[in-house]
Amino acid sequence: MADHYAVSRRSFLKVATASAAGVLTYSWSPLEALAATDLVVGALYVGPKTDYGWNQAHAEGVATLKKSGVKVVEEERVPETVQVAKSMESMIKLDKATLIFATSFGYWDQMLKTAEKYPNVQFLHAAPTVWKEGMPKNAGSYNGYIDEAQYVSGIVAAHASKTGKLGFVGAKPYPASLRNINSFTLGARTVNPKATTQVIFTGDWVLPVKEAESVNSLADQGIDVVTCHVDSPKVVVETAEKRGIYSCGYHMNQAVLAPKGYLTGAEWNWEKLYADYVQWMREGKQWPHLVRGGLKERIVRNSPYGTAVSEKARKQADAARDKFMSGSFVIYKGPIKDNTGKTVIAAGESHGQTDVWLESMNWLVEGVIGSTTG
């Protein structure tokens, strides 16, 4: 369950800022503590760092920190159990880490407990969790509106599709996944109002066999572009390439896995956020407990277009991205019907990205074939 929630390592970094202050309080030499090289950042991943997906996206973000003189300690495949607290404590005690990035959804509870125990260390959770008053002051979370990038992917996908039938391999029907599916479909339907997205939920975040079966079954149904929301999109992208259909990636750039069929993808841009955090730390700024952002904040981005993307598709996708960049565009603007025919957003009603109502999404937009019960 690594959650894909893409939140916030960046926030973590912010925390790092605060941690600079923390370092000051217990380091023997305050002056030295100010130097960024004294900062030790700990990162925990739920899966392998080389999964071409969620974990790798984080690991690459952290890797950029190393270049800026920060010492990084990492642990991969940390199960979402007390092991989380153990690993964090070990990083704090043995490696003197003062900033911890917990990059899986299930790390939240353990992270809060540990944060209470070590008030001088800053903790950041990469997930759509929300810090509330009363929780440890040294904890926070960060996440991104990656569905904006999915919307752009949807536009590209609809242009590439000859059949107008798109496919989506999801893990679990939880709100962030449904939001990705809906945004992808809404983007596609601006190009081809008849486009449909067939959804298959595999049931868990890492199920390579089922993911491959799903893509094969989608291809058999005449679907010619697939995308996904699983921890490691590697299998989906590779299987699509083998079947000779197009794919849009997720989490990070998977173009190397499908040189022919890879169109674009919705990626995290943790590098940017992490660099920001380090910057803030060096300036000694206080970080917010909650960091969210989309294309405009450069927390998410799209992969460079593949060779199969037409000039027309590029233009329209770029135009959509520009609208996001200017901050004027709202995806969830009425009238929007769900796929059972019910109006979920009335005409004139609109829900901007920061609207928390969207974070509890439990419906699929018109044009999606599938159900929220999996």
Added chain:
Amino acid sequence: MALFGVFLALSGANPIDVFASIYRGAFGSWFAWQNTLQLAAPFMLTALCTALPAQLGLIVIGGEGALIIGGIAAVVAALAMRGAPPFAVIVGMMAGGMAAGGLWVGLAGALRAYRGVNETISTLLLNYIAIALMNHLVTGPIRDPEVVNRPSSWHVGEANMIGSIPGMDVHWGLVIGLVACAAAFVLMHSTVFGFAARMVGGNVRAARLAGLPVPLLTITACMIGGAAAGLAGMVEVAAVHGRVSSSLVVGYGYTGVLVAFIARQNPLAVVPTATLLGGINASSGLVQRTHDLPDATVLVMQGIIFLMILVSEPLYGRFRMLQRQSI
């Protein structure tokens, strides 16, 4: 060890540095020691699950399943006794965990005794059944809907948790493990049952001729071993998680098999070997962090140790030096 050094060198790390890190992460400080002992506690108990039936010549690898079943039983016992004083609940959880774990592995013992089913295979398969059973229960009958993160059972209640040993960040499971190992040693070496069991292990036919109830001894030894692993499950639930979930399925049972083999099935030797393995596991994170090695590194090391033990087994007694070295 030397083999593992070669493996490390191939992975691009300095073997000596890595061994230093393992030491630092396992025994290098009080904090590291506590981590080590915390991990060693369940290993001691699950190792007994293999070590006790081994006295009869059985190879039982069902510690994982018995641990899970014991955990489930502990939760069920705690829920059934809601409202009772904490001490009674803890005793109830221990009894429940031991009984369930004992019956679970006892089942494999019975299959062995009466139907001749290979106990290694049956206990291995029972592990999978236990995991499936747990998944069923935590997503259905005993699911706590308030836990959204992953399907989990109801909590046993904060008051009913067994706490830490005073002055240490290690829970009472360590004491339970030590007591269990000592008791197992006494059982095997100072009682009639232990003598009979070892006789069966030495020569089944002779034992039968001597009139020993071999089937009964087989089942009993399996049950005691299973009870130890069930107790480990109870400790994990009552001291660490507070509930049953897939967090229990982290391979403690299998590490227990490894511990038992390294300890040459001697209950007393289980204590230091469990500590050693606990230390190796505890250092896993540090090894990853400082040397940028994959997380499976220490597993490779454990695997190599295990193979060395197996290889050295036939040589045991011929070269006295060899067995020492492999540990």
